[in-house]
Amino acid sequence: MKTCKIYFILLLFLLGCRNHHEVVKTAYVDYKVEEEKYQPDPTIQKLLEPFREKMNAEMNEVIVQSTSDMRMGRPESKLGNFAADATEAMAEFYTNEDVAFAMHNYSGLRIGSIGKGPITIGRIYELMPFDNYLVTVPLSGAEVQQMCNFMASKGGWPSSSSLHYKIQNDLAMDVRIDGNLIEADKTYIMATNDYVVKSANYQDYLAAKEMNNTNIYVRDAVVAYLRNIRDAGNKLEPALDQRVINLDK
Amino acid sequence: MKRRSFLRKAAEAGIIISSFPIKSLGAIADDAVKITILHTNDVHSRMDPFPAGSGKLEGFGGVARRATLINRIRSSNKHVLLLDAGDLLQGTPYFNLFKGEVEFQAMNAMKYDVATIGNHDFDAGVEQLATNTKNANFQFVNVNYDFRNTPMNGLVIPYVIKQVEHIKIGIFGVGIALEGLVPKAWYGETRYLDPIYHASTTALRLRKEEKCDYVICISHLGYKGRSLDINDVILAQSTANIDLIIGGHTHTFLDMPDARRNIQGQPVLINQVGWAGIRLGRLDVTISPRQNNRIESRSLWVNELERLDIE
Numbered sequence: 379m380k381t382c383k384i385y386f387i388l389l390l391f392l393l394g395c396r397n398h399h400e401v402v403k404t405a406y407v408d409y410k411v412e413e414e415k416y417q418p419d420p421t422i423q424k425l426l427e428p429f430r431e432k433m434n435a436e437m438n439e440v441i442v443q444s445t446s447d448m449r450m451g452r453p454e455s456k457l458g459n460f461a462a463d464a465t466e467a468m469a470e471f472y473t474n475e476d477v478a479f480a481m482h483n484y485s486g487l488r489i490g491s492i493g494k495g496p497i498t499i500g501r502i503y504e505l506m507p508f509d510n511y512l513v514t515v516p517l518s519g520a521e522v523q524q525m526c527n528f529m530a531s532k533g534g535w536p537s538s539s540s541l542h543y544k545i546q547n548d549l550a551m552d553v554r555i556d557g558n559l560i561e562a563d564k565t566y567i568m569a570t571n572d573y574v575v576k577s578a579n580y581q582d583y584l585a586a587k588e589m590n591n592t593n594i595y596v597r598d599a600v601v602a603y604l605r606n607i608r609d610a611g612n613k614l615e616p617a618l619d620q621r622v623i624n625l626d627k
Numbered sequence: 628m629k630r631r632s633f634l635r636k637a638a639e640a641g642i643i644i645s646s647f648p649i650k651s652l653g654a655i656a657d658d659a660v661k662i663t664i665l666h667t668n669d670v671h672s673r674m675d676p677f678p679a680g681s682g683k684l685e686g687f688g689g690v691a692r693r694a695t696l697i698n699r700i701r702s703s704n705k706h707v708l709l710l711d712a713g714d715l716l717q718g719t720p721y722f723n724l725f726k727g728e729v730e731f732q733a734m735n736a737m738k739y740d741v742a743t744i745g746n747h748d749f750d751a752g753v754e755q756l757a758t759n760t761k762n763a764n765f766q767f768v769n770v771n772y773d774f775r776n777t778p779m780n781g782l783v784i785p786y787v788i789k790q791v792e793h794i795k796i797g798i799f800g801v802g803i804a805l806e807g808l809v810p811k812a813w814y815g816e817t818r819y820l821d822p823i824y825h826a827s828t829t830a831l832r833l834r835k836e837e838k839c840d841y842v843i844c845i846s847h848l849g850y851k852g853r854s855l856d857i858n859d860v861i862l863a864q865s866t867a868n869i870d871l872i873i874g875g876h877t878h879t880f881l882d883m884p885d886a887r888r889n890i891q892g893q894p895v896l897i898n899q900v901g902w903a904g905i906r907l908g909r910l911d912v913t914i915s916p917r918q919n920n921r922i923e924s925r926s927l928w929v930n931e932l933e934r935l936d937i938e
Contacts, residue, residue, distance in 0.1 A: 399794060399840040401870065402659060403913040404896065406884055407935035408906045411693050413676050418691030419698065422736055426674055426691065429721060429729045437720045449682065488671075488718055493680020501680070503720040507672075508750070577807050 437500030442604035444614040449491045452484075453534025453545060453624040456616035461487055461505065461600065466538040468599035469514050469569030472592040477514060478555050478566035479541035481525070482596075483574050484532060486510070497614070499601055506597035510571035513589040517568050519560040521583060525568070526550030528581055534622040538569075545624040571596045659915040660794045663704040664843070665697060666910075667711050668875030669745065669902035671718030672730055677903070688904040690733045696907055697737055704911075706791045709738060711765075712875030712899070713745025713802070713847035726751045727759040739765040741787055743800030743845040744772065745875060749813045754778045768800035768845065770825040776816035785829055788837055794914050797833030800845045801826050801862070803876060822848060822857055823865055830868035840914055844869050849876035850885075850899055863887040863895040871896045871910070878902040884910065886932060896932070911935060 448457035466480035489504045517525065526543050529535040530550040542557075543550040553560050560566070572591060575584045592599070607614055676689035701707050711734070716722050721729045727748075734742070742765055748756055757778035760767060767783045774780050786799035801822040805814045826844060833839040844862070851858045859874040867889050880901040889895050900908040 399914045400917045401841065401912055402915045403911075403931045403933070404884070405911040405913075405933050405935040406898070407909050407937060408880075408882065408900055409696055409909065410906055411688055411696060411904055413686035413689070413692065416692040416695040418689070419694035422691040422694045422733060425732055425736055426729065429725055430675070433720050433724055436724065447680070447682075489681065490684065491680065491682040493682075495680070500720050501678075503723055504718065507718050507723065509723075573810075576810070 433500070437498060437503065439499050440496040440608075441499055441502070441601055442497050442608045442614045444492065444494050444497055444616060446494045446616050447491065448494075448616045450484075450487060450489075452532075453622035454618055454620070455536070456618060457490075457492060457505075458482070458484075458487065458536030459539065459618065459621065460614065460616050462536045462538040464600045464603040465512065465569050465571075465596060466540060468594075468603050469512055469567075469592070472512065472594060472599070473514055473590055475514055475567050475590070477540075477569045478522075479538045480569035481529065481535055481537040481541075481574070482571060483577075483580070484535045486571060486573065487536060497604065502597055502601050502604070506595075506600060508571075508573065508597075510573045510596050512569065512592045512594050512596045512599045513572045513575060514567050514569045514592075515575055515584065515587045515589050516565050517587075519562040519564045519566065522555070522560050522566050522568070523550065523553055523562070524581065524583070526553050529622075534624060537621065539619055539621050542621050543623075545622065545626055547626065551625075658793075659913050660792050661704070661706065661911055661913045662791055662794070662796065662841070663700065663707045664871070664873075664908075664910045664912060665700060665707060665709045666873045666898070666900065666908040667693075667904055668847075668873070668899055669714040669878055670711070670730070670904045671714055671747065671902060672716055672722040673719060673903040674721050674729055674733060675719075684903070684905065690737065690904065693904055693907055694733075694737050700909065708789060708796070708798075709740050710798070710843070710845055710873050711739055711742035712845045712873050713743045713800075714747045714875060714902075715742065715745070717747040717750045718903070722750070726755050728762075731759045731763050735762075735764040740789070741766050741768055741798050741800075741845065743767065743847055743875075744769055744783070744802050745847040746803055746805060746808050749805070749809045749817075752813050753815045753817060757782055768798060769802050770799050770829045771820040771822045772802050773818035773820060775818075779817070786833060788833070788839060794841065795837065795839045796841045796843065797830075797837055797839035798843045798845065799826070799829045799833065800847075802847050803849065804856075822846075823862060826862060826869070827866045830866060834868040841870050841912060842868055843871045843873060845873045847875045850874050850879040850881070850897065852877055859897045859899075860885070860887060863889060863897055865890055867891045867893070869895055871898070871912075873908075874899040880906070883934065884932065909935065 450457045462480045470477045530545040531548045543553040673688045677684040760782045770785045789796045849855045849858045851860045879899045884896040884898040900906040
């Protein structure tokens, strides 16, 4: 009896001294946090309230009315087209340069859609939350081709209506500015945000360029652009114009 | 006589041993511990639900509703851990106006336990990140940012260990390369170190020295993708001693955890729940004393991954 107790204890010790546990089961679920499913927690609501009030006071100004829904997409989209067109117009306004075209990195625009009707400042902050500056850089025609090849390889990034090209085999074909085929040796001014120029993720030749920095955030420039439309008694009319056509699809 | 008695007793002992939860599938020991891991990533300052005009996202997200859900889960589960995998900041005017104050306060109120740092968490500068971190009730973990010459020095630790009954859980964090992704002026003197090397050594330490039963890596490396040299899949497959990677950065909605094998052939789960607090991830991990007769046991649990039937 005594012996077997010792053996038993020894056995337990052998089990125990491994000092390890093991996962026997993993169960998973993703909860969808939907408005109608859960009541807002009152403690958090109270915490948010003073911030929200202050934010709304600054951000709820309607800066324009839009005639249609805008969504992000490739190769072109109403939201991307509007953002790039606004960027080109405002770059010309602030620099007095003859800007050839404007573009943005796709993930620089952070929300997928803006509905038709009133657009508040807050929505433009959500679209362009980053404190990125509106800049221009001079590119040779060859570099414009490189830039367009790069955008083509991504399936089309937001670019302004002055620039038209077609995507074929992941390359940009028939690249035109104001309707004219680009010339390799000519200089073209591109407007964009400073992140595109400086980011190591994009094109090496861009990082080496001297930027003309307006020191104005792109977001603020776009807000000014929309206010101008409103104050002139007009509406924003987002449109698709086949500026980028993907022949690969 | 004595010998016969011993044999008989040994047989009894054998019965006792085999009635240990020798784990037919589904049978779980009484001394098993269930840990409920809740997680978010890339919330990007989405304090309120998406407004009208947000397409299919309209009405999703919002911290006040998430808090209600978290409280509900906490009230019916004993051991809950709440984790965030970075980029808690940037994306709505809350951040532009208040520089992170609201996001940190809300995370404190929701009682987050541990978080890691994403690239956008530097967007108001490393000094502001330090100011926010000093007000955090949750712990930032990271093993591959050297913050020594920044205001973040001393505010971030490599890992935390949570003791849950007789189970030890190690939680560490890894972050993405900042150069080219974040302006230098914002991350300052923060130095990026090799995440695979530092994850490997930290996980080994947690397993062997700290004797953790379960090791979680909170990662802002990104799930996978051609622009990522290092990502969660590579991390999972080229290291050992990590059981679970809670990921972020790529805004990936994984509808179920991705099960991979590590460098030793043992399973690693990777999970990520998109962005903006549209979803809250939950993993219920049940941990039991190891069975002596099942050397292969650790490779079995991936087969026992099941969807929780609650919503």
